[in-house]
Amino acid sequence: MIIEEIVKGSDIESIVHKIIKGERISVEEGVSLYKNADISILGYLANLVRERKNGDKVYFNKNLHIEPTNQCIYSCKFCSYYKKKGEEGWEFSREQMLDKVREMEDDITEVHIVGGVHPRWDLHYYGELFQDIKKIRPNIHIKAFTAVEISYIAKRSKMSVKEGLAALKEYGLDSIPGGGAEIFDEEIRQKVCPHKDTGEEWLYLHKTAHELGIPTNATILYGHIESIEHRIDHFNRLRELQDQTGGFNVFIPLKYKKENNELGYLGEVSVVEDIKLYAMARIFLDNFGHIKAYWPMIGKDISQLLLSFGVDDFDGTINDSTQIYSLAGAEDQSPSMSTKDMVQMIEEVGRKAVERDSIYNIIEEF
Numbered sequence: 001m002i003i004e005e006i007v008k009g010s011d012i013e014s015i016v017h018k019i020i021k022g023e024r025i026s027v028e029e030g031v032s033l034y035k036n037a038d039i040s041i042l043g044y045l046a047n048l049v050r051e052r053k054n055g056d057k058v059y060f061n062k063n064l065h066i067e068p069t070n071q072c073i074y075s076c077k078f079c080s081y082y083k084k085k086g087e088e089g090w091e092f093s094r095e096q097m098l099d100k101v102r103e104m105e106d107d108i109t110e111v112h113i114v115g116g117v118h119p120r121w122d123l124h125y126y127g128e129l130f131q132d133i134k135k136i137r138p139n140i141h142i143k144a145f146t147a148v149e150i151s152y153i154a155k156r157s158k159m160s161v162k163e164g165l166a167a168l169k170e171y172g173l174d175s176i177p178g179g180g181a182e183i184f185d186e187e188i189r190q191k192v193c194p195h196k197d198t199g200e201e202w203l204y205l206h207k208t209a210h211e212l213g214i215p216t217n218a219t220i221l222y223g224h225i226e227s228i229e230h231r232i233d234h235f236n237r238l239r240e241l242q243d244q245t246g247g248f249n250v251f252i253p254l255k256y257k258k259e260n261n262e263l264g265y266l267g268e269v270s271v272v273e274d275i276k277l278y279a280m281a282r283i284f285l286d287n288f289g290h291i292k293a294y295w296p297m298i299g300k301d302i303s304q305l306l307l308s309f310g311v312d313d314f315d316g317t318i319n320d321s322t323q324i325y326s327l328a329g330a331e332d333q334s335p336s337m338s339t340k341d342m343v344q345m346i347e348e349v350g351r352k353a354v355e356r357d358s359i360y361n362i363i364e365e366f
């Protein structure tokens with residue numbers, strides 16, 4: 001193979017051989033590959049891993065986002081979303097949220113609910129919302145709340161994490177999105193979101209969800225003050241948990257966006273950094289089925305490019321219903337994509353577009 005000729009005699013030769021043979025690389029090897037390989041080599045390897053796992057399929061779903069409130073008891077330094085002092089916030093009523101469900105198109109299969117950690121709303125408030133949503137659309141998949149929202153609403157209802165998750169499942173929760181992971185390293189976490197649950201608490205909540213049969217997603221927030229070592233450490237903690245439970249559906253890198261938040265002075269990392277991060281995630285997370293490019297955050301063009309660097313999932317059509325990235329300065333200020341656009345983007349790179357449900361069962365192949 002030409003790539004083997006290219007890396008012959010270099011620091012990364014043995015690591016590249018391992019990946020080609022389908023073997024797992026260690027944390028040290030991950031750091032070395034990240035620091036020493038250029039993007040063409042990372043692209044080749046990530047593409048190989050992606051193809052072995054997913055062939056020529058690129059997945060998406062049809063989904064709607066509900067962001068119940070931007071009131072939040074926390075004030076993460078990277079966040080543009082939470083209501084700051086003197087700003088006008090929002091707080092949807094139950095009926096307003098249910099109206100969004102009533103208005104949504106028939107073919108939408110998932111509702112994604114994430115917002116701020118509201119000081120007063122508790123588990124039963126949200127649980128009853130889930131029940132009402134399922135009365136309107138019995139087959140809809142409810143993917144809701146980051147780990148910090150769940151741990152807070154459980155606490156407010158005087159329940160342990162396990163009891164809270166079990167109660168939410170009973171009310172109709174089907175899976176948990178990947179937010180709130182940020183960066184697990186405690187020193188960095190203390191600097192960017194000092195009040196939030198720790199990395200270990202995030203991992204414990206997801207482990208408990210998996211044990212209760214609730215699948216979850218995982219994210220990393222990259223491109224602020226963390227180093228390559230912190231990124232690989234983050235991947236490694238996720239890989240270890242996935243080995244134990246197998247409960248993660250997908251990994252979603254989230255690029256730090258700089259507008260309207262306290263870390264804006266850092267600026268944003270380059271597209272080359274984005275590509276390397278996605279490729280390294282695909283190579284290192286050998287036990288994750290899917291890597292998602294969340295296009296409202298990273299942009300449609302770069303998402304399409306990332307299909308050649310390990311990505312096999314495009315999230316969903318979204319229907320104009322999220323603000324978290326438009327507030328942080330994403331290009332697309334009112335994100336929505338038609339199925340036709342989504343399929344076209346995927347076919348342009350010679351892949352097959354596949355509509356999936358929230359747990360990767362195939363609904364339609366295009």
Ligand code: V47
Pocket residue numbers: 078079080081114146176177178179180181182217218219220221252254255256257258261294315324328
């Ligand atoms: O936890 C906040 C991130 C997350 C910024 O599971 C920021 O399918 C970049 O988790 N720049 C919430 N990122 C969103 C989330 C998510 C999104 C899409 C799909 C899924 C899924 C999950 O957004 C937060 C935080 O890590 N975030 N502010 C910012 N300025």
Ligand code: SF4
Pocket residue numbers: 072073074075076079080081082115116117148193
């Ligand atoms: Fe609140 Fe989430 Fe923003 Fe942190 S990232 S301030 S928890 S809305």
